[in-house]
Amino acid sequence: MTEGPLSGVAVSPGRARGPVVRVPDQPGVPPGGPEPGDLAAEAARIAPAARAVATVLEARADRTTGEASTILLTAAAMASDPALVGNAERLVTQQHLPAARAVHEAAGGFAEALVAAGGYLAERVRDVHDVRDRIVAELLGDDPPGVPAFDEPSVLVARDLAPADTAALDPAAVLALVTEEGGPTSHTAILARSLGIPAVVAVRGLLDLDADALDVDGDSGTVRVADPAAPVVTARTGEPSGWDGRGGTSDGHRVAIMANIGTAAEARSAAEAGAEGIGLFRTEVCYLDASSEPSVEGQRAAYAEVLTSFHGKPVVVRTLDAGADKPLPFLGQAAEPNPALGVRGLRVAFDRPDLLDRQLQAIAGAAADSGAEVSVMAPMVATADEAAWFAARARAAGIARVGVMIEIPAAALSARAILDAVDFVSVGTNDLAQYTFAADRQLGAVAALNDPWQPGLLRLIGMVGEAARAAGKPAGVCGEAATDPLLAAVLVGLGMSSVSMNAAAVSAVGTRLAGVSRAACVTTAQAVLGADDARSARAAATAGLT
Numbered sequence: 001m002t003e004g005p006l007s008g009v010a011v012s013p014g015r016a017r018g019p020v021v022r023v024p025d026q027p028g029v030p031p032g033g034p035e036p037g038d039l040a041a042e043a044a045r046i047a048p049a050a051r052a053v054a055t056v057l058e059a060r061a062d063r064t065t066g067e068a069s070t071i072l073l074t075a076a077a078m079a080s081d082p083a084l085v086g087n088a089e090r091l092v093t094q095q096h097l098p099a100a101r102a103v104h105e106a107a108g109g110f111a112e113a114l115v116a117a118g119g120y121l122a123e124r125v126r127d128v129h130d131v132r133d134r135i136v137a138e139l140l141g142d143d144p145p146g147v148p149a150f151d152e153p154s155v156l157v158a159r160d161l162a163p164a165d166t167a168a169l170d171p172a173a174v175l176a177l178v179t180e181e182g183g184p185t186s187h188t189a190i191l192a193r194s195l196g197i198p199a200v201v202a203v204r205g206l207l208d209l210d211a212d213a214l215d216v217d218g219d220s221g222t223v224r225v226a227d228p229a230a231p232v233v234t235a236r237t238g239e240p241s242g243w244d245g246r247g248g249t250s251d252g253h254r255v256a257i258m259a260n261i262g263t264a265a266e267a268r269s270a271a272e273a274g275a276e277g278i279g280l281f282r283t284e285v286c287y288l289d290a291s292s293e294p295s296v297e298g299q300r301a302a303y304a305e306v307l308t309s310f311h312g313k314p315v316v317v318r319t320l321d322a323g324a325d326k327p328l329p330f331l332g333q334a335a336e337p338n339p340a341l342g343v344r345g346l347r348v349a350f351d352r353p354d355l356l357d358r359q360l361q362a363i364a365g366a367a368a369d370s371g372a373e374v375s376v377m378a379p380m381v382a383t384a385d386e387a388a389w390f391a392a393r394a395r396a397a398g399i400a401r402v403g404v405m406i407e408i409p410a411a412a413l414s415a416r417a418i419l420d421a422v423d424f425v426s427v428g429t430n431d432l433a434q435y436t437f438a439a440d441r442q443l444g445a446v447a448a449l450n451d452p453w454q455p456g457l458l459r460l461i462g463m464v465g466e467a468a469r470a471a472g473k474p475a476g477v478c479g480e481a482a483t484d485p486l487l488a489a490v491l492v493g494l495g496m497s498s499v500s501m502n503a504a505a506v507s508a509v510g511t512r513l514a515g516v517s518r519a520a521c522v523t524t525a526q527a528v529l530g531a532d533d534a535r536s537a538r539a540a541a542t543a544g545l546t
Contacts, residue, residue, distance in 0.1 A: 008203030010221035011189035023158035107132035130162035194504030202447030279500020299362035307370035345380025360397035415467035429479025452481035465495020485512035493525025
């Protein structure tokens with residue numbers, strides 16, 4: 001067996017050494033037989049089991065706050081989703097499956113839809129699997145899946161961790177998290193950072209590692225076998241408290257600290273966390289259950305519910321980011337051989353401008369209803385002509401401030417021309433990384449290429465920053481790169497005037513930026529751009545800013 005050291009993607013800083021607790025893999029597929037004797041009675045077992053799981057998750061949410069509470073409440077809503085329960089019940093009555101197998105298959109259909117959706121939504125598949133396994137365990141009378149009980153502070157080792165389990169972890173008991181799968185944008189990564197637990201993900205060969213104790217470096221992404229008799233070590237990289245809620249560097253350079261959201265619950269969490277505004281409102285979340293295009297009035301009401309939490313504050317609304325790899329039934333698109341490179345994002349609107357115009361009308365109405373200072377931006381823009389086309393339609397709808405996403409390398413290379421057509425740009429580092437490195441952001445085997453510390457990615461962001469300075473217009477980052485406080489300081493040095501992130505990271509990023517000067521950010525950013533790899537880039541930033 002491998003004895004290490006192993007390398008993965010560092011997603012939460014700090015170092016720890018201690019005994020290992022292994023989290024069991026997901027349970028297998030429940031049996032498809034024997035056929036239930038009373039189909040109606042068997043189907044009737046599903047809803048109470050789902051409600052029991054939801055109740056447990058809701059109780060966990062009540063004991064947490066912020067991002068953790070939001071994730072647990074989302075999982076609870078998944079568990080009691082009438083569509084999931086209804087589909088499972090039909091599989092019992094129509095296909096004569098036992099309830100547990102019916103739930104497993106019904107949840108599989110939901111998971112496949114999320115995988116097809118790609119991006120942020122595909123990253124939520126682990127949530128669906130966890131809810132599925134909890135309902136199945138309830139139906140079978142088994143213990144629910146999750147982290148086993150342990151008596152001493154330990155390093156948790158898993159193939160992957162369910163978000164509901166991660167959200168409920170006690171930072172005093174968990175020394176570090178290490179997973180074989182997952183990536184820098186997974187819920188495990190997000191929650192580990194919010195809890196201050198060192199974490200390394202995408203550690204290939206981890207589960208073959210024969211070790212009773214591990215040494216985990218959440219700064220370098222290294223995992224080593226440790227002597228079980230050695231003392232337990234915890235060296236967490238905590239940020240000093242005292243951020244006053246106004247984003248900026250220690251010498252007064254203003255940097256807006258914003259949040260990424262998709263639902264009203266996430267907006268409330270962002271407001272509670274102290275976000276100065278919303279840098280990315282993912283409107284496609286409002287379309288997920290729609291079999292037909294929502295009406296302008298329905299969209300307006302849904303958006304206004306989200307925007308209300310930021311009355312009088314800036315909110316950037318991204319128009320529908322859907323297409324062949326994020327299928328919505330009412331779009332009626334044909335299959336494509338490579339949908340990630342096909343008709344998605346703004347490209348959908350080129351053939352369906354009426355769809356975009358109705359959404360823009362709804363956004364303008366929601367802005368008036370909520371009192372938020374609303375801007376819009378388009379996803380998947382590749383050229384300056386596309387940016388100008390979108391800007392014209394948005395301004396015609398009465399929206400004064402218009403921007404676009406920079407998530408295609410061509411857009412970064414053409415940032416100066418694009419900024420001539422719009423008022424601002426926002427870098428989506430998750431997609432920009434996967435397109436730059438030809439590395440699927442959902443695939444653990446190439447997760448290291450999607451590490452936001454990759455110098456190639458940072459050089460593209462630097463080009464965008466230079467273009468923004470030349471144009472005298474703002475450029476921000478709304479990808480997962482902004483959640484790392486150290487990297488956020490580097491992004492400021494690269495010319496970003498705002499950083500937008502999940503709610504859990506807001507305070508830590510604000511605190512970090514308040515403790516460094518803009519000059520230090522700029523000098524360090526230049527050193528980072530000269531690095532040869534992600535690990536060297538992080539080391540250069542650590543040397544320059546700590």
